[in-house]
Amino acid sequence: MKIKSIEARWLHVPIPYEQQHVSDFGRIASFDTVLVRVETVCGLVGHGEAKEEVGSEGNCRALVSLINQKFGPLLVGEDPRDINRLWELMYNGSRAHYALKLGHVFPILGRRGISVSAISGIDLALWDLLGKHLNAPVWRLLGGRKAEKLPAYASGGWADADNIGEQLLGYIERGGFQAVKMRVGVIDGDPINSAKRVRAAREAIGPDIGLACDAHGTYNVAEAKRFCRLVEDQNLMWFEEPITADDKRGMAEVRASTAIPIAAGESEFNRFDFRDLAELRAVDIFQPDLAICGGISEAMRIGAIASAWNLRLAPHLWTGALAFSAGAQVAAASPAGWLLEYSLGANPLLHELAEESFPVIDGMVEIPDRPGLGITINNDFVLRHTVA
CATH class of the missing domain: 3.20.20.120 (Enolase-like C-terminal domain)
Incomplete structure (x- = not known):
């Protein structure tokens, strides 16, 4: 089993004015997230979610770019079941071989912030995919x-x-x-x-x-x-x-x-x-x-x-x-x-x-007992709210 592709999309979902709330973040007019899709050569798919900001709103272009242009290509051809190894590859970058051999981290400079958010979305998708592969919920x-x-x-x-x-x-x-x-x-x-x-x-x-x-x-x-x-x-x-x-x-x-x-x-x-x-x-x-x-x-x-x-x-x-x-x-x-x-x-x-x-x-x-994360993506919703 090998990873064929990793794709990230920014989902921007407007909230009707009458449902918006106001906090120290301002008036919350949308809910934003990054949807991550990992597909294997054999056609198995897992989904994950990454966030650029901790609240509801956020401009997610940088996070999408990081996944699509850096971390995604890095993992193409890898076995998606080796989740711990792939986490180390992303977190340690070109020095990952040292981390894997010597047992301590050699992290990339972006060891906080959206780099870790990007890893989060891919990691969730890999666990979702593994659960579907084994027909078991993640908690199992x-x-x-x-x-x-x-x-x-x-x-x-x-x-x-x-x-x-x-x-x-x-x-x-x-x-x-x-x-x-x-x-x-x-x-x-x-x-x-x-x-x-x-x-x-x-x-x-x-x-x-x-x-x-x-x-x-x-x-x-x-x-x-x-x-x-x-x-x-x-x-x-x-x-x-x-x-x-x-x-x-x-x-x-x-x-x-x-x-x-x-x-x-x-x-x-x-x-x-x-x-x-x-x-x-x-x-x-x-x-x-x-x-x-x-x-x-x-x-x-x-x-x-x-x-x-x-x-x-x-x-x-x-x-x-x-x-x-x-x-x-x-x-x-x-x-x-x-x-x-x-x-x-x-x-x-x-x-x-x-x-x-x-x-x-x-x-x-x-607690869901369906395989993986137990989520069936509403593709119409995704298409409606994907930021081009």
Whole structure:
């Protein structure tokens, strides 16, 4: 079995104005991703997903070019089943033979950023292809799933103090969620305004529903500490990305100052970033995005670090159907796997890219048991939204 071709497409899906939300990223008018297709000489096909930016929108031309003109041609003629070897070829480039022989990395200069995102999309497609080849879901290839279903939390929460309770209660009613997440941070100005919204949310949903807050890395250390003091009595499930991912020591300082669990990872690119978070004792919860962090292969390594440090794994799943399925299967196969993010913003890539759906019933999501990632691509959707 040999790889015949690897092709990437930028999918740009406009969101109707009435369904758009506004955050620190601005008004979100589209959902964008890169769809990766790997085909073998014998006609077997696997699909993956890569992201240029962690949020909904993003200009993906550079990422598409990187896959189509660099990493894709590098792997043509290789056996797609040798996923670990191919990961090393992409990550180490012309020095991959040293890495494979000597047992440590010799990474290319672009060992972060969209280079790793490109590897992510190809890696997902290779695992999807291997699962189809063996007629087994990815979680089976990873050692089995620990449960047929995992709990999910509703992710959204942009409304003001007067309306945040109603918004979150609407999420809970839609899928029986037992946990929700709201956005805080620079969008509110002073941390006291975010704290007011958190208190309004907690009063509305009651004491028994999990409540998490996400600042998208927009506070500085002092602001993050202040916010924590203001909401310490609100029994938060976690405080996500309190400060920029570029300041891991600062994040450790925030964590040391509060009893609120700290979560981060959607802006990190590989196991070495997560190792640093663990060693600095900067977080309680790892949140890798499988379309960014290096794919399924790297996410399992990240999960192993989480398990070794007694941390939890809750993948960032603000993604399309392919990365969502990949994250769910990794969480189900990892000892540290805990909770799944479920986007309650407009997300056509989750609900329309695939013919299958991921319904939330009583707050739980079933882990797919179909071969590979368990996704059948809606080709009409892809053709409609491919950027030429």
